Amino acid sequence: MFIVTGAAYGVVSGTFTGTVKDNTGAPLIGAVVTMVEGGSAVSTASILKEISTDKKGRFELTGIAPGHYAVKVVAAGFVQSRKILDITPGAKVNLDFSLRRENRLVDNKANDDYEYKVRVARRNTMQIDGKAGDGIDTIAADSTYVNRDKPDNKIVEHGFMQFYTESTPSETSLGGTAVGVNFAGTHAFSRDVQSLFFGQIGTDGRPERFETTTTVQAGDNHKLELSVGFGQLATTGSKNSRENAPLRQLAFRVTDAWRIKGPAILVFGFDYAHFNDANGTNVILPRIGFQLNVSPTTKLVAELTPGSSSEIDEVANFEGGQAVFSQPQVMQVVNHEAVADRSRRMQFSVEHILNKNSSIEATVFYDTISGHGVGLLAIPVDSSIESGDPQVASQYGNARGTRVVYTRRFGKAVTGTLGYAFGQGQRLSADGLTNPAQMFQSDVFQVAVAKIDVDLHTGTKISTVLRFSPGDAVFAIDPFQGRMTSYDPSINIFVAQQLPNWSLLPGHWEATVTLLNLLDQQTEVGDDINRLIIGRSQRTIRGGLAVRF
16 A cells, blocks of 8 residues: 655645556557546546556546546556555645556566466466466456456455355256355465465266465576365266276476566476376476567567366455466376376467557467366266266367457456467267277367456446367367357356355355356267266356455
């Protein structure tokens, strides 16, 4: 918080000036600076003042009455920044903002202790999370953190706890109602050392894991991160099979973000995982990324990262990082030995900011798929769902393609995103019904996605995702890397409602409702005898109550 004392007695109003720049120090033209009364990051009060920056990134707001305010700075293609400040009579406040780009390799920051934000993979090292390699990996902190999949949820937190219940009222569901708890917290040991811990527990196959990540600022040009995690993975097998016992995993990840010179950043490290199967399987995978800011509006990124994709349930944003809570990942176990997922993606991206309201990104990628577990349900034709046999198949091969993502902000309340991806991938094959080795086969794919985020500024936020793709396409790594929230073709709706603050209870409370695959479209193939259905493509209803403090 910034508190400024008045400089001239008797002058009632105050002045607020400053600049908005990107992580290279270049001015951001047309960035929108908004002041809201009340000084709350979740305030529903009306906007007091709003202005756009000039060609030098400068702004000036005058005639501000003394009071407590929240300031928000927004620029297309960048993570918004929020600050809280008090203005006393006659105060002259000057505050400079440094915005970091959304979902990119490295972002500088200003006004606190940390310098970088690195994108090589999601923060979670656990395969149970399923997001390693297809999202944001935060190894440094900012005063606000972006939730890519729910991009308007940028509350600075020190603790988070969510209680939820989930059911799958789908004709292809064997499961009942599951309940669980997600929790997270952060602690700063010193100016240069900060830790984030988080975990998940639940019933009926929900994730069970704990992870901690420590970041260390090592001099001016290096940021080190060490992550350690322990969890239990699902190993669904045939009925009465001894192969479906829980599989435990111990995981480490080490990365270093090295600012080589100016806007050039190199990130390198590795992931290590150990499984408690009969053979004590070990997996080591490298990760490396390079980013270059060609200009204030154009960025180039090249990266090689491990990982695969699964649905995201919730993201908690902290000054010390980002905790991502996801659906459980399954693994195949053969003769009591785990088939480890060694999938990885190499990609090259160009991101360009078109104007203050829109941006576009183009990416080419090549995936090497090795041991990615896919949950399946085999059902005899004309039989009930209860007679289905849960199985896990391991996916191998490769995929390659191109994606284009266009984002535009419409006014203050609506943000729209359109995405299109095409290339050579894999699909579920009917031959797998008789020959498991032919469960997947190569085929071309096309995916089109539309996403609309609405912030009603009344504490209500709604996100709707429409995804269209062939029903038998199977992606080990999603073409959009989680940016569109959902992986299955259908309609998905996410609603969050801030609740009134109760004097007897701490923190900010929020109720959430998630509706996935409303049309209950299934990824399946079949013949005259059996049907094969991807286990995760089920209509799902999820409700939760979360507190952030």
